[in-house]
Amino acid sequence: MHILKLSLLVLLLMPIKTYALTKINYMVIQDQAQPFQNHQNKKHHNGIITDIVKEIFPASDYDLTIHTLPFNRMIKTLEQGKLENWITFGSPNWPGVQSLNLSQLPVFNVQHSLLTAKQHEFDIKSAQDLFGKTVILLHGFDYPGLEEHISNKDINAIKVKSYSSAFKVVNRLKDKAGFVEMTVRINYNLKEQKLAPDDYNLLNFSSVIADYNLHLAMAPDMDAKIENHINEQLKKMQSSGKLKEIIDAY
Template identity: 45%
Template sequence: MKLFISIMLTLQLCITSFTANAESINYYVIDKQAMPFQITTDSEKHSGIVSDIISCIFMDNYTVRYHTYPFNRMISELEAGREKNWVTFGSPGWGGVQAANLSDIPIYTVSHSILTSAKSDFIYRDLKDINKKILVLLYGFDYPNLQPLIDSGEIKELRVKDYAAAFRILDKMPQDSAFVEMTSRIKYNLKIQSRDLKQYKLQDFSALIPSYPIYLALDPKMDKDIQKFINQKLSNMSDSGSLTEIIHRYI
């Protein structure tokens, strides 16, 4: 009888393990614009704050399938719902699929800064200080607090495809341009491009774009057991300090 019970328990564990591993997690990555949250290379290796969190969560339990697209294409793919049990990152204020179903706890709090050339005498105090500046912004990303000012013509925008282009514009137009982006992204991209922060001025822009938390964004139709698993693992990572450790690898 004891042998029978032992066999049945073993079979149950195997079935449970098989069930856990039978589902794939579809992880969506923004190509070349989301560093240090998602870092992609030509060798298709993935790293970054969000990618390392995903690897840690699903290390022993699920197969992770990576889907890498430019930002707008990624959003279109998520909205189309071609893959189930997908995960990426998002925030309540972003709206759409990146806000529809978020993890229980945030993974990071982002702030925005305005970057100018050190050759510029620009000091940001309030909105009127940027009226005569050309604001450099990244393609594909929305800036809800800035958009009404852009639409009204109070602020001129210049969209660029990546950080290297943004930094080049600041170098070429030091008195006329300013780059608005997440502080963490600015610092990380200056670092990996071997640019000296002393050649630029980084000023807080939270008065116009307040700091806000980002979360893991989950498929609204995600399997409930998988969603529960993600939230539990994320909570454990927060309590153990491993979440902070991952963040400090990049920022």
């Protein structure tokens, strides 16, 4: 009996081996990336990219730390290189840190549209068709195919900080301006703000900004095991239909 008690005491005193969860820093753009990254006051995160990231890094195995920052501050934080094992989304078509280290598989194909007031429709076959007109753009983002003409003042630009502001400017300026944005973002935010799509024209803008793929973007020095895990999980999600299921939910 004494031997049994002694054995139990030894077991209780033995150090318990614990395993720290691998920390992943997930970077979210504040208020401008719906439906890819949605949140309510920096809480209750979901969205296409967020749901994909959560699927790849379950809470049982990873410490997924979410950082919600304004776009420019997020980019500055990533460029400083002090944050380890970060992940967000990006594209080979984008400049800077969001294009340096991308997932092998794309997660979304992006098309752009020009949103105009219903009673006025632009005929857009090239950027030249916008000369002398005004485009509404989200502050802080790059627009390949437009930037050069805006710099040359061939096209006027109004920068806004939110989708609600963009829709208000479209309604106010009528035939004088159109809102350029990813088609999926326009449709999502019209629905979120309970605006009727039939009140607007949604014109294909691929002749100015070519379609391109979005990928998961990772730290240039991402841990190799984590990077391999990301790529393997994306392959599984694509083959199982989970990737399409997440996209279709938005």
